[in-house]
Amino acid sequence: MSDLAGRTGIVGVAAVSALGRGSQAQLAGVLSGTAAFGPVRRFDVGGRRVKDAATLAGVGPLGDELAWVIRDACADAGLTRAQRATTPLMLAVHGHPDAARLSTTDKPTAAGLAAELAGRAGLAGAAKVYTCACVSASTAVADAAALVRAGRVERVVVAAGYLVEPDQFALFDAGRALATDGAARPFSAGRTGLLLGDAVSAVVLEAVGTREVLAEVVGWGRAGxxxxxxxxxxxxxxxxxxxxxxxxxxxxxxARIGYVNANAGGAEGDAAEAAALRQALGAARIPVSSTKSVHGHALEGSGLLELIVTVLATMAGKLPVNTGYLGPDPACELDVILDAPRPAGSPYALSLNAAFGGANTALLVKAVS
Structure with a gap:
């Protein structure tokens, strides 16, 4: 049997966030360490206690942005029209972006959006839709990797998206989950909460051996x-x-893991994540940062954007800074990357996500330099 059998690679990526349009804009943004937060101008926040988020000016409707990243990821992978026609789509979203403004009888669904997007991109159809909060995208990647590894499909497109909008912004603001000082400060003393951000992205996962691979998805785990x-x-x-x-x-x-892109957004749960890392990885002092400190928390879209920047940064040999850090929190004793990107010491990296309801995911990749 070939030593390539059962291996799953990431062969194409595309992303849009407040850091810009395209995968290289994401890499440059997380390595710059300059947070993308600013006043929200997309909708009225006059009555809100917090008025900041990471948003991209001129961004289109969510459906159009999803269609763009899906097509761009397929182009990045070099998929032919015939290959796209046999490739299913897995989609992670909060729901159909138009559902809230339409009547009950006419409400469009997330499944309908997935089918529409698959049609627009020339894909085989929508295999599954994920609406499981902030682990939606990472769960989709784990499922897609399992399907490819088992030989049930040759490749899968996974797409995920969230654009900062008034309903979720209001809920997080009312729940006092948003940072009051205009910055997300993961693992830091003095952190006051998370900040939301735009993220629309797509990846193509394929059996290793067909074409050039950016990274392999070598492991995944889920627990409640x-x-x-x-x-x-x-x-x-x-x-x-x-x-x-x-x-x-x-x-x-x-000990071979060289980087962790943490779920931490600058909220109460950061200490729990630090405890999890110490428990799971023992005494290993693995470099840790959370790129949410730069691009914000994109809810259902977070996991995929964070996986992409984790892969790109590890490929580039530079680990992103944990921006906004004010000082150590004794409850978050970790090797946090501060001040400047750190050289990558290993091709192995973890991307972690957690969601309301106690859902947790871990994706372990091996980047190709």
């Missing part, structure tokens, strides 16, 4: 806290189990 509706387990047990499962599936020593 069963602790609280919106708060993570303070001990980080669920996330630790997800990390451990990803490492075991990859079959590597945890």
């Amino acid at each position: 806290d069963a602790y609280h509706a919106v708060r993570p387990d303070p001990a980080g047990n669920g996330l630790a189990r997800a990390i451990t499962a990803a490492v075991r599936r990859a079959g590597i020593d945890p």
